[in-house]
Amino acid sequence: MSTTTSRPATGHLLDLPGQAHVAEGPLDLNGMYMAHHAFRRDLVRFAVAARQTPLEDAEVWRALAVRWEQFSGILHHHHTTEDDVLWPQLLEIVDARGDAAGRATLEAMEAEHSVIDPMLAGCAAGFAAMAQTPDAATRDRLAQTAETARDTLSDHMAHEEREALPLVQELLPVEGWQRVEKAAGSGKGLKDLMFLVPWVADGLTAEQLETAFRSVGKPFKWLLALTRGGYTRREAIAFRYV
Template structure:
């Protein structure tokens, strides 16, 4: 009898990408709608944008360090594809550097010109990001399913958790679960210890919803 090989749950990556897709869509619209001179609103949205940038940076760094080297060693025929993923990471990073510069200028003045320049930079970033996410989901995840072990795949998620400040973990969970299906939600919550799940349902879920209402109310 042939032994069944356990495969990584690659849908996890789709759920993570869903967060970046949603926030990269929302951020330029929220920034563009901010009133001129409303520095409090500018600071609030700049804080959210920086959390988004930090999360995307950690996500791509984990791939660069833990995923691409393993795939390059195991999928010779697809090496060009993997190298293209690395190059796309560089493009996205360069776009985010511009966003960071625009954020600093806008939150200081809340001026119209600074606001509009930031919104444009965020839209350009989203265009670059979607090209990468679409290609990664279409071509890389099947390779991960075939060539990466469950333990190796889990290391990516563990890396992200380790780099997330403890006071941001419930917010991160809220972002992941916002658009998750019931099955996806169960997959994310089931590995958590009971106290962590109780904390999510009693505190984290409401706190996340409250913060998002504040941020997304234009």
């Protein structure tokens, strides 16, 4: 989503709750770190919501099913961008250098994505079923799947932060990172941004938000002011029991 590709003016990269590592270097990875923070935060909430939402609260189950679709759409786009645009560029570079360990790390990234996909599909089916015809067995299965997805995705993002993003900083030229950011932002209309902006901002401190604004631009700040109230009201319904 960023149009800025050099380091933020303050020279600092975000170190957000749950983040395993800050990969220092010439590229502004803040968009990536904000997305990872939001995925971690959401997965914790979904796992608790699946366990604790009462079967009879149909309004909340419907809101959760919608909210899962929003979350998984963003996550799918994030992984697709990495698999189609980020890892292939890096693979070419590590292969040219004969860096077998680098290749193994990048192959692990793609392999982990394909392990995560069926878990996400299981959660989508579970939340959709709970919104239609709630029952205790479906809820228990969903809660279990959501917890597994939370743990597996957390491990994957930590692995990416510790091993793959340092490679990005070390090897990828600025134009390569620009290509990734362009692909990450492609196909997003105003309606998507109206959700995406308050969603990535959720849980960031005022200081972290200032860093974010420097990375992703002023329109982010205006959109956040416009959208935050509605987002917060909808979150309060979906995550009423969290």
